[in-house]
Amino acid sequence: MSVHAADELIILKAARMFDGKSSALVQKGVVVVQGDRMVDAGSNLPIPSAAHVIDLGDATLCPGFMDAHTHLTLDFSGDYNQRRLKEVDLNVSEQAIIATTYARATVEAGFTTVRDLGSRFVASREFVDVALRNSINKGVIVGPRMLVATKGIGATGGHFDPTSGFRDFLFGREPDYTDGIADGADEIRKAVRFEVKNGADVIKAAVSGGVLSLADEVDTPQLTPAEMAALVDESHRLRKKVAVHCHGDQAAREAIEAGVDSIEHGSFMKPETLTMMKRKGTFLTPTLMATEWIMNKIDNYPPALQAKARAAAAARSDMFRNAVKMGVRISFGTDAAVFPHGQNAKEFKLMVDLGMNPIEALKSATANDAELLGIGQKVGTLERGKLADVIAVPGDPTAGRVLPKGKKPKILLHRISALRPIDTPCNLFT
Numbered sequence: 001m002s003v004h005a006a007d008e009l010i011i012l013k014a015a016r017m018f019d020g021k022s023s024a025l026v027q028k029g030v031v032v033v034q035g036d037r038m039v040d041a042g043s044n045l046p047i048p049s050a051a052h053v054i055d056l057g058d059a060t061l062c063p064g065f066m067d068a069h070t071h072l073t074l075d076f077s078g079d080y081n082q083r084r085l086k087e088v089d090l091n092v093s094e095q096a097i098i099a100t101t102y103a104r105a106t107v108e109a110g111f112t113t114v115r116d117l118g119s120r121f122v123a124s125r126e127f128v129d130v131a132l133r134n135s136i137n138k139g140v141i142v143g144p145r146m147l148v149a150t151k152g153i154g155a156t157g158g159h160f161d162p163t164s165g166f167r168d169f170l171f172g173r174e175p176d177y178t179d180g181i182a183d184g185a186d187e188i189r190k191a192v193r194f195e196v197k198n199g200a201d202v203i204k205a206a207v208s209g210g211v212l213s214l215a216d217e218v219d220t221p222q223l224t225p226a227e228m229a230a231l232v233d234e235s236h237r238l239r240k241k242v243a244v245h246c247h248g249d250q251a252a253r254e255a256i257e258a259g260v261d262s263i264e265h266g267s268f269m270k271p272e273t274l275t276m277m278k279r280k281g282t283f284l285t286p287t288l289m290a291t292e293w294i295m296n297k298i299d300n301y302p303p304a305l306q307a308k309a310r311a312a313a314a315a316r317s318d319m320f321r322n323a324v325k326m327g328v329r330i331s332f333g334t335d336a337a338v339f340p341h342g343q344n345a346k347e348f349k350l351m352v353d354l355g356m357n358p359i360e361a362l363k364s365a366t367a368n369d370a371e372l373l374g375i376g377q378k379v380g381t382l383e384r385g386k387l388a389d390v391i392a393v394p395g396d397p398t399a400g401r402v403l404p405k406g407k408k409p410k411i412l413l414h415r416i417s418a419l420r421p422i423d424t425p426c427n428l429f430t
């Protein structure tokens with residue numbers, strides 16, 4: 001690690017640059033950094049003689065990648081039943097300490113910002129995501145910039161009910177708004193207020209069933225239109241965006257109508273629903289990695305969940321192809337925790353395989369996510385005045401270049417006011 005004087009000019013040079021907004025890469029990329037800001041970015045810029053130059057060679061400079069759908073405090077990737085047992089075995093403090101390794105794995109994979117969409121521990125009222133975010137901001141631990149959703153909000157018995165599938169009253173009480181479980185418009189408002197009070201940057205809700213929950217069907221609506229209207233109204237009044245977990249088509253239509261900012265997953269959305277999204281400017285966060293992982297490890301899940309996963313996976317590829325063709329705004333998001341943390345970049349390949357142009361896929365993880373997260377003034381593109389949140393990926397990420405076996409790409413990022421070269425696997429479209 002090298003620490004530089006605040007006024008020193010640092011030049012990042014690479015064979016190419018993707019600035020987050022243009023429709024092509026430029027050659028001879030140069031980013032000029034001073035302090036924690038970029039003072040210039042472009043092709044073949046003149047290099048001041050006093051500057052400290054870091055030449056990355058055959059690489060592409062990019063804005064730090066963002067993942068709009070993670071769960072950095074959790075890991076659902078192993079055997080389902082073992083994981084459930086661990087959830088009630090380990091105390092929450094221990095789970096929080098383990099989560100610090102997930103945060104590090106994520107930033108070391110080139111993802112310098114995440115929108116963390118839900119952090120719940122059964123029968124616990126801890127806010128582990130808030131603690132993780134604050135510790136990263138204070139420089140206590142290494143991790144990405146985090147916007148957190150705390151518990152997420154959902155209906156009794158719905159996808160987010162942490163006691164679903166356990167024996168009734170095993171935990172001594174029914175979950176309530178302090179666990180994110182709310183029924184009726186007034187309770188939904190109370191849950192939103194409670195989460196914002198406790199540090200939520202964004203509001204997450206489950207408006208339809210989900211794959212990894214035991215007591216619901218994957219595509220049934222779980223909030224009423226009146227509840228969704230209250231959710232969006234209360235969140236927007238408090239200047240918080242709303243992301244909704246939603247697989248089913250009816251729930252998606254009602255949520256888009258209510259004015260949510262993004263639909264997460266969206267597996268069963270029909271073309272007419274995608275048309276509505278396009279008209280309203282609603283983002284789609286496709287989380288292709290989540291279904292991919294579950295389908296590849298289907299034996300790790302109970303039979304009831306296997307059937308739900310198969311149905312969602314069968315529907316989501318056509319839905320995503322349609323969304324790309326129709327020009328729905330796509331925000332990059334993976335559902336990291338369903339698969340092991342640090343593999344976020346594999347989502348790029350899945351998006352491109354289903355018809356997305358590689359540059360558009362890169363934009364989804366930079367400028368699009370910055371806009372959805374409401375932080376486009378600070379990050380998301382390589383431009384004068386923005387934070388020097390820069391990574392470099394090997395070769396040309398849009399050309400499907402395969403790295404030589406055993407060679408690890410280098411990711412360089414500027415964070416916590418120091419430039420830290422990091423070696424980490426980051427396969428994009430290969």
Ligand SMILES: [Zn+2]
Binds near residue numbers: 070117335
């Ligand atoms: Zn999720």
